[in-house]
Amino acid sequence: MTTITHCFGLKRNAYYKHKNRADKRLNLELQIINIVRKRRKSLPREGVRKLVKSLNADFNKANIKVGRDTLFNVLRKNQMLTLRRKTSARTTNSYHRFYKYNNIIKDLEVTRANQVWVSDITYIRTIKGFCYLALITDMHSRKIVGYDISDSLELKGCVRAAK
Structure with a gap:
């Protein structure tokens, strides 16, 4: 590991700090996705802005700080955004x-x-x-x-x- 990090001009602890941050971020995303999946079982078409308000208590219970933009990014990354239905009558x-x-x-x-x-x-x-x-x-x-x-x-x- 020391040889690889020196090739990039970094120290070994920088790699481990980055790995720990990435692991924490991934763990946070998994918690968010599990909470959203539970909610989406009852309301599958609920959008992100309403999800932020309705799941605020669940996020506080899990000791997670999630804003609207973070939730948008996590759901977009996991293809969980609900798209508006574009329906129009043929007239x-x-x-x-x-x-x-x-x-x-x-x-x-x-x-x-x-x-x-x-x-x-x-x-x-x-x-x-x-x-x-x-x-x-x-x-x-x-x-x-x-x-x-x-x-x-x-x-x-x-x-x-x-x-």
């Missing part, structure tokens, strides 16, 4: 059997308010399912002229927004 079907109208205002220059109104429907996710928000907007001032929220995509919601 547009351009291959339907209905007539598709041409865009007649494509080349029109809008110069005053109430010259052109545009409308759109968007989905709002709620606990009970989806709500549908129909909006009618003035193209010049970009102000909302009419709106309606309904439980279905029926034409009635758009008509109420226009009224």
Whole structure:
């Protein structure tokens, strides 16, 4: 060991200090991972920021000081981070059997308010399912002229927004 450490210009005790620090760090990481695994059995999708708050008592009991960044790094190193689910509703079907109208205002220059109104429907996710928000907007001032929220995509919601 002395020969190897002298090749790097270090003393033998520097190697052992580094080894002890690495062993302590590894032991600390294993304790953190075991505590997080116990928690993740009941709440598998809980993120790191909430884990820090909810496991603070467990970390204190084990006499471990763990901050948010340390927990992020340990969980990232062990591939235990939960990624956000990117889900979105598929809303547009351009291959339907209905007539598709041409865009007649494509080349029109809008110069005053109430010259052109545009409308759109968007989905709002709620606990009970989806709500549908129909909006009618003035193209010049970009102000909302009419709106309606309904439980279905029926034409009635758009008509109420226009009224």
